[in-house]
Amino acid sequence: MFEAIRGHLAASAPHDAVRAAHHAAAAHGEDVSAREEKRATVVFEGTAVERFKQALEAVAGKCFVVRDEAAASEVLRRIAEQRDSQRVAVTDSKLAGRVLKLAALRSEVLENAAVESLFECDLGVTGARWGVAETGTLVIESDAERNRLASLVPAAHVALVEARNVRHTLGEVLQAINERGEGGLSRAITFITGPSRTSDIELTLAIGVHGPAELYVVVIEGEGNG
Amino acid sequence: MHQQTSETFDQNAREALADVQLRGALRNLATTFGGRRKEAIATVEDWEGLRDRARAAKDETLAHLDKYLEQFADNAERAGAQIHWGRDGAEACRIVLELIRARGASKVVKSKSMATEEIHLNHALEAEGLAPVETDLGEWIIQLAHETPSHIVVPAIHKSKRQIAELFAEKVGIEPTDDVAVLTGAARRILRRQFAEAEVGISGVNFGVAETGTILILENEGNARLTTSLPRTHIAVMGIEKVIPRFTDLDVFLKLLPRSGTGQRLTAYQSLITGTKRRPEDEGPEELHIVLMDNGRSRMLSHPVTRQSLACIRCGACLNACPVYQQVGGHAYGSVYPGPIGAVITPQLSGLKPAAQLPYASSLCGACREVCPVKIDIPELLLHLRAEVTEGTAAGTAAQHGPVKQRPLERFAFGLYARAWSSPTLYLLGARVARLLQGVVVRKGRIGKVGGLLAKLAPPLAAWTEWRDAPPLAPRTFREQWRDGQYREGN
Amino acid sequence: MRVSLFITCLVDQLWPSVGASAVEVLRRAGCEVVFDERQTCCGQPAFNTGYRNEARRLARRFIEIFEEGGADYVVSPSGSCTAMAHHFHELFAEDERWRRRAEALAARTYEFGAFLVNVLKVEDVGASFKGRVTWHDACHGLRDLGLREEPRRLIRGVRGAEFVELPNADACCGFGGTFSVKYPEISVAILDNKIDAIEKAGVRAVVSGDASCLMQIGGRLTRNNSQVRTMHLAELLASRE
Numbered sequence: 041m042f043e044a045i046r047g048h049l050a051a052s053a054p055h056d057a058v059r060a061a062h063h064a065a066a067a068h069g070e071d072v073s074a075r076e077e078k079r080a081t082v083v084f085e086g087t088a089v090e091r092f093k094q095a096l097e098a099v100a101g102k103c104f105v106v107r108d109e110a111a112a113s114e115v116l117r118r119i120a121e122q123r124d125s126q127r128v129a130v131t132d133s134k135l136a137g138r139v140l141k142l143a144a145l146r147s148e149v150l151e152n153a154a155v156e157s158l159f160e161c162d163l164g165v166t167g168a169r170w171g172v173a174e175t176g177t178l179v180i181e182s183d184a185e186r187n188r189l190a191s192l193v194p195a196a197h198v199a200l201v202e203a204r205n206v207r208h209t210l211g212e213v214l215q216a217i218n219e220r221g222e223g224g225l226s227r228a229i230t231f232i233t234g235p236s237r238t239s240d241i242e243l244t245l246a247i248g249v250h251g252p253a254e255l256y257v258v259v260i261e262g263e264g265n266g
Numbered sequence: 267m268h269q270q271t272s273e274t275f276d277q278n279a280r281e282a283l284a285d286v287q288l289r290g291a292l293r294n295l296a297t298t299f300g301g302r303r304k305e306a307i308a309t310v311e312d313w314e315g316l317r318d319r320a321r322a323a324k325d326e327t328l329a330h331l332d333k334y335l336e337q338f339a340d341n342a343e344r345a346g347a348q349i350h351w352g353r354d355g356a357e358a359c360r361i362v363l364e365l366i367r368a369r370g371a372s373k374v375v376k377s378k379s380m381a382t383e384e385i386h387l388n389h390a391l392e393a394e395g396l397a398p399v400e401t402d403l404g405e406w407i408i409q410l411a412h413e414t415p416s417h418i419v420v421p422a423i424h425k426s427k428r429q430i431a432e433l434f435a436e437k438v439g440i441e442p443t444d445d446v447a448v449l450t451g452a453a454r455r456i457l458r459r460q461f462a463e464a465e466v467g468i469s470g471v472n473f474g475v476a477e478t479g480t481i482l483i484l485e486n487e488g489n490a491r492l493t494t495s496l497p498r499t500h501i502a503v504m505g506i507e508k509v510i511p512r513f514t515d516l517d518v519f520l521k522l523l524p525r526s527g528t529g530q531r532l533t534a535y536q537s538l539i540t541g542t543k544r545r546p547e548d549e550g551p552e553e554l555h556i557v558l559m560d561n562g563r564s565r566m567l568s569h570p571v572t573r574q575s576l577a578c579i580r581c582g583a584c585l586n587a588c589p590v591y592q593q594v595g596g597h598a599y600g601s602v603y604p605g606p607i608g609a610v611i612t613p614q615l616s617g618l619k620p621a622a623q624l625p626y627a628s629s630l631c632g633a634c635r636e637v638c639p640v641k642i643d644i645p646e647l648l649l650h651l652r653a654e655v656t657e658g659t660a661a662g663t664a665a666q667h668g669p670v671k672q673r674p675l676e677r678f679a680f681g682l683y684a685r686a687w688s689s690p691t692l693y694l695l696g697a698r699v700a701r702l703l704q705g706v707v708v709r710k711g712r713i714g715k716v717g718g719l720l721a722k723l724a725p726p727l728a729a730w731t732e733w734r735d736a737p738p739l740a741p742r743t744f745r746e747q748w749r750d751g752q753y754r755e756g757n
Numbered sequence: 758m759r760v761s762l763f764i765t766c767l768v769d770q771l772w773p774s775v776g777a778s779a780v781e782v783l784r785r786a787g788c789e790v791v792f793d794e795r796q797t798c799c800g801q802p803a804f805n806t807g808y809r810n811e812a813r814r815l816a817r818r819f820i821e822i823f824e825e826g827g828a829d830y831v832v833s834p835s836g837s838c839t840a841m842a843h844h845f846h847e848l849f850a851e852d853e854r855w856r857r858r859a860e861a862l863a864a865r866t867y868e869f870g871a872f873l874v875n876v877l878k879v880e881d882v883g884a885s886f887k888g889r890v891t892w893h894d895a896c897h898g899l900r901d902l903g904l905r906e907e908p909r910r911l912i913r914g915v916r917g918a919e920f921v922e923l924p925n926a927d928a929c930c931g932f933g934g935t936f937s938v939k940y941p942e943i944s945v946a947i948l949d950n951k952i953d954a955i956e957k958a959g960v961r962a963v964v965s966g967d968a969s970c971l972m973q974i975g976g977r978l979t980r981n982n983s984q985v986r987t988m989h990l991a992e993l994l995a996s997r998e
Binding site: 276279280283589590592593594625626627628629630631632633635636646649651652653654655656657676677680681683684685687688690693697712714725726729730732733734735736737738739740742743744745747748749752753755 | 764766768769771772774776777780792795797798803804805806808809811815847896897899900929931932934935936938939940942943944945947973975976979980
């Protein structure tokens with residue numbers, strides 16, 4: 041296959057040279073052929089957390105900004121009670137563990153659910169390594185927490201993220217991951233933006249196909265106490 | 267209905283134009299996705315700059331594809347993935363089949379992948395007694411209906427809610443309903459069982475990062491995450507053009523692809539997978555196989571015009587924007603890839619001869635180029651392929667199917683035109699003769715519907731006047747008026 | 758300023774009045790207009806159908822003719838034919854001398870409206886017209902040459918004319934050269950969206966910069982016995998009613 045690739049690239053070289061010569065000669069201004077009409081750009085002013093909340097809610101996620109882990113556990117308990125949660129799947133995120141403990145839910149909590157029992161859980165609780173403000177995105181990494189299917193299989197997902205980890209752009213997060221260098225890259229990194237959705241039938245939006253129909257993100261502003 | 271292939275594009279198109287339901291669905295697609303895309307691109311600061319950066323990254327990769335592929339393969343293997351090379355579709359299918367067999371597996375789930383559609387992987391697996399289950403809602407609908415996708419992003423766009431409800435009632439036994447949420451819920455329930463039991467998951471790949479060996483899969487439903495997390499073995503089928511150089515290049519592509527495709531800032535899920543799990547107690551598959559597939563792609567590298575085809579990130583924006591696709595839909599193209607991008611890659615992948623109509627299935631309006639997030643000059647490609655049709659020079663593909671059928675009458679007409687219109691005398695003579703003759707057909711200052719013998723003698727005139735009047739030639743051409751002195755200064 | 762008029766075969770044979778209007782407007786804007794009677798066609802029909810040898814033959818002729826005569830600019834009342842002149846270089850990939858000539862000619866070849874606005878810096882040519890008009894963006898002028906604002910500014914400069922924007926003004930009319938007769942059903946299906954929009958706009962005239970689009974749109978309007986007329990931009994700008 042490499043032989044074919046190299047052969048075809050070599051065949052292209054003279055044509056490439058002609059193209060380059062034309063582009064060098066064609067000094068008649070910018071290439072207009074592919075341009076679209078310029079449109080106004082939406083500019084957001086405010087903090088990363090405010091922007092995150094707005095972006096997440098625009099994609100049908102719910103966002104709670106709280107002062108500390110105790111307040112986060114209040115939110116978690118309210119959600120579990122409202123949903124009458126029976127079985128809760130949780131990742132091994134330290135933050136999720138602490139908040140879950142404070143919440144003292146009446147439901148059964150599975151820390152390392154096997155696939156079959158995972159399908160019977162009605163709520164999943166996870167941490168998140170980062171939040172991305174511009175898109176309302178959560179970033180979950182395999183090196184940081186295991187049993188991440190808790191974020192996917194149950195019908196509702198509660199994610200806990202520290203405010204200091206909410207960055208403005210996806211570019212910043214990709215850069216941060218990249219800077220860790222070789223070995224710093226988790227095997228699985230998942231970006232989550234809102235609940236599971238589809239428009240496959242007549243382009244009508246339906247929420248909650250294979251993943252959760254409800255996504256709650258609790259942003260914790262204070263320092264963690266762990 | 268006849269068998270729809272690329273060779274019967276004209277006939278397919280006529281049938282599509284008569285399908286009222288289809289045309290309603292296509293109108294909905296153009297308005298909805300077209301509008302959402304416009305809103306979404308207004309949320310980034312420098313859309314044009316992003317497109318330039320994306321194209322530059324693709325150009326860089328393609329100009330050194332051997333180097334980046336090697337780097338990708340090395341890094342993926344170092345992270346624990348196993349790399350396989352499929353020179354063509356048949357070989358890629360064979361590799362997948364053997365991987366499944368060697369594991370004694372029988373339960374296979376799939377997430378949406380155009381690469382596997384392209385090589386008809388499901389057929390190949392079904393022929394060997396396997397029953398892969400499509401898990402993307404649209405793909406599942408298509409699979410239940412034994413149809414093919416009509417759009418690369420929303421494969422079941424041609425079907426109405428009602429048709430889908432009837433299909434579900436027949437195939438999976440649910441009460442017919444008008445409620446999309448109920449239909450979606452049924453799919454969730456039924457496919458969960460498949461996920462729970464699956465031994466092998468097959469996915470496509472949106473981007474492969476050379477620098478890290480990472481594969482990235484975008485989706486909205488969560489089925490790709492399940493497909494790539496639950497089964498013990500994950501097989502990813504990836505076209506060789508999906509490689510990008512650097513991890514941070516993902517930033518620009520993740521800004522462009524969802525906005526162009528569905529008008530989202532970001533799709534609900536992106537899975538970035540680098541090799542296999544590092545500790546046995548971790549979740550995720552034990553094996554990751556990446557099948558790198560050529561299947562006619564490397565041939566496109568041999569000219570800068572055709573090479574652009576490999577920059578495509580399969581967003582579908584050109585389909586939504588294309589006036590032809592908007593009228594006839596995806597099935598008319600008779601190929602896995604429809605619309606403008608399909609009209610240029612189908613002839614290159616499967617041979618120009620069976621797809622010789624497709625490069626002509628365009629008004630060359632350029633709407634595709636305008637919306638393309640990687641600035642592929644599709645009209646330029648269409649013209650390049652049209653020249654290959656008339657010159658019979660389709661490199662590589664001619665051997666597969668024999669030379670492209672020529673149109674001697676058309677060739678004669680264009681030869682005559684070029685010769686006669688190279689002489690001002692003949693040009694004017696032609697105009698005068700035509701002016702004398704047109705009296706036969708001009709009525710009330712225009713040429714109405716032409717029938718009978720004249721229609722047979724001049725098929726283009728008949729085709730034009732069937733639905734449109736034609737203007738008559740003016741009594742005097744501009745050049746005659748000029749010669750007469752009509753435009754002398756002061757007149 | 759000396760301007761060589763590239764009339765295009767369509768205008769020459771079907772609508773010489775468009776040529777007359779273009780001459781009048783250019784002169785009004787202070788240009789000396791010359792017309793080389795040897796010109797015929799730019800070769801676009803052959804080029805767009807894939808007959809490159811035939812297109813090359815006409816392109817060479819075109820370049821030779823318009824290099825002579827000492828005009829500062831070549832101006833054409835067609836975005837599509839002007840765009841073809843800008844594509845000539847593609848026909849001479851293996852002939853550097855001709856490619857350079859093609860590039861040099863393209864650099865001084867302008868579409869009529871773009872020439873007025875961008876070279877002559879004129880937006881008001883002293884025209885007047887009674888009634889409501891709308892504009893159809895011809896694809897090649899819009900997307901090959903990037904002309905979006907130029908024609909609109911010129912129309913807004915016409916006294917008495919009430920300009921209304923057409924919904925999807927930049928959508929193709931379905932002409933597409935040989936496409937219109939190779940796939941007439943698709944061509945007309947696309948066209949009918951345009952016709953609907955024009956009829957709903959309640960205009961007296963639909964204006965465009967390409968005779969080919971006007972032939973497509975006008976052919977359907979008259980077939981439907983519509984009251985709306987088609988007008989070339991040059992005709993509107995030459996109007997004094």
